[in-house]
Amino acid sequence: MKTVLRSDKIGKNFGGLRALDNIDLNINQGEIVAVIGPNGAGKTTLFNCITGMHEPTDGKIKVTPPEKTEVCVNGLKPNKITELGLARTFQNIRLFNKMTVLQNVMVGRHCRNKNTFLEAIIRNARFKREEKQTLEYSLHLLETFGLVEHRHQLAENLPYADQRRLEISRALATDPFLLLLDEPAAGMNPHETFELDQLILKIRDEKKISILLIEHDMKLVMRISDRIFVMNQGKNIADGSPQEIRNNETVIQAYLGVE
Ligand SMILES: Nc1ncnc2c1ncn2[C@@H]1O[C@H](COP(=O)(O)OP(=O)(O)OP(=O)(O)O)[C@@H](O)[C@H]1O
Ligand SMILES: [Mg+2]
CATH class of the missing domain: 3.40.50.300 (P-loop containing nucleotide triphosphate hydrolases)
Known part of the structure; x- marks a missing residue:
């Protein structure tokens, strides 16, 4: 093995x-x-x-x-x-509290995107394609973790167990x-x-x-x-x-x- x-x-x-x-x-x-x-x-x-x-x-x-x-x-x-x-979660939860549930996961995913700063400004085809994929994959993870209906809530407003699950979703978003x-x-x-x-x-x-x-x-x-x-x-x-x-x-x- x-x-x-x-x-x-x-x-x-x-x-x-x-x-x-x-x-x-x-x-x-x-x-x-x-x-x-x-x-x-x-x-x-x-x-x-x-x-x-x-x-x-x-x-x-x-x-x-x-x-x-x-x-x-x-x-x-x-x-x-x-x-x-390698991705991790923390003993003391470390989410972006003032961001939504969906944004927390999308931030995790962005480390896999290849678009440049310039592409993000001009919003070219590759940028738009990657953003769409990021959104779709993040929603898929939230679905898996039973959090999709909370996607527009601030992370800090989630119950404790959901915050732990969100942290795992964000870690998984980094692939x-x-x-x-x-x-x-x-x-x-x-x-x-x-x-x-x-x-x-x-x-x-x-x-x-x-x-x-x-x-x-x-x-x-x-x-x-x-x-x-x-x-x-x-x-x-x-x-x-x-x-x-x-x-x-x-x-x-x-x-x-x-x-
Ligand atoms: N940044 C640090 N500076 C100084 N000492 C530290 C630091 N981090 C951990 N320690 C010390 O190292 C030892 C191991 O700590 P660690 O946090 O790894 O334990 P743990 O097995 O995770 O415990 P717990 O089950 O309580 O989380 C402890 O004595 C702790 O006080
Ligand atoms: Mg510990």
């Missing part, structure tokens, strides 16, 4: 704190991999290193976009990493081969979480992308993950199938508890 992301002994220091230590994580095409672990384990820091918000202190992160050769992303800016085909979701079910009730399960599986199956997911909701993690990567105090303490992780003594002691 093709590997789409390979992190090789990643480390990240914040002053004297070793937030990531020797992290080796591989993600294969089409896999859903969950990253779990207690608060402060380094999960979000790992996402920040993969998506260019932080540069790792040591180690290398390499990605292989479809039909391209492997690229090292250390030191690349977040927008370059998005262009390569990623790897989608990183940081606690997508946070603040959702069990019914909304179950709907999210179905949506994540559908995205993976229909769009043939890989998904890396940080989540504290163990029911969701156990239901949809192909593999679980467990972190504690910056280190990887286990990596295996949901069944293996559920029965792993070290993981039970560090995170899952006896229940």
Whole structure:
């Protein structure tokens, strides 16, 4: 199976704190991999290193976009990493609050458009064609996420669960081969979480992308993950199938508890 992301002994220091230590994580095409672990384990820091918000202190992160050769992303800016085909959502939702739902998704899509600033001013045929495609694709995503009837509302006026779904739609609009979701079910009730399960599986199956997911909701993690990567105090303490992780003594002691 093709590997789409390979992190090789990643480390990240914040002053004297070793937030990531020797992290080796591989993600294969089409896999859903969950990253779990207690608060402060380094999960979000790992996402920040993969998506260019932080540069790792040591180690290398390499990605292989479809039909391209492997690229090292250390030191690349977040927008370059998005262009390569990685997209993410944030633990604390980061939408454009004063823009509409539709505009939020269209902004995501614009990174794939090829028209120039001049073409946008003169509104030539290519610009108009791309704008039409952007609109159609954005509406299609909103339809998939059950948000199309809210398309003219301001993002800030959406209920919390819808804001989380909108953030995923915007990330998907960039056409990623790897989608990183940081606690997508946070603040959702069990019914909304179950709907999210179905949506994540559908995205993976229909769009043939890989998904890396940080989540504290163990029911969701156990239901949809192909593999679980467990972190504690910056280190990887286990990596295996949901069944293996559920029965792993070290993981039970560090995170899952006896229940
Ligand atoms: N920008 C930063 N500057 C300094 N320290 C940081 C920074 N970002 C994270 N840390 C520290 O690194 C450690 C790992 O934090 P991180 O946010 O990655 O944890 P997490 O596993 O995502 O936790 P949670 O489940 O609470 O979201 C913590 O001790 C945190 O305080
Ligand atoms: Mg976090």
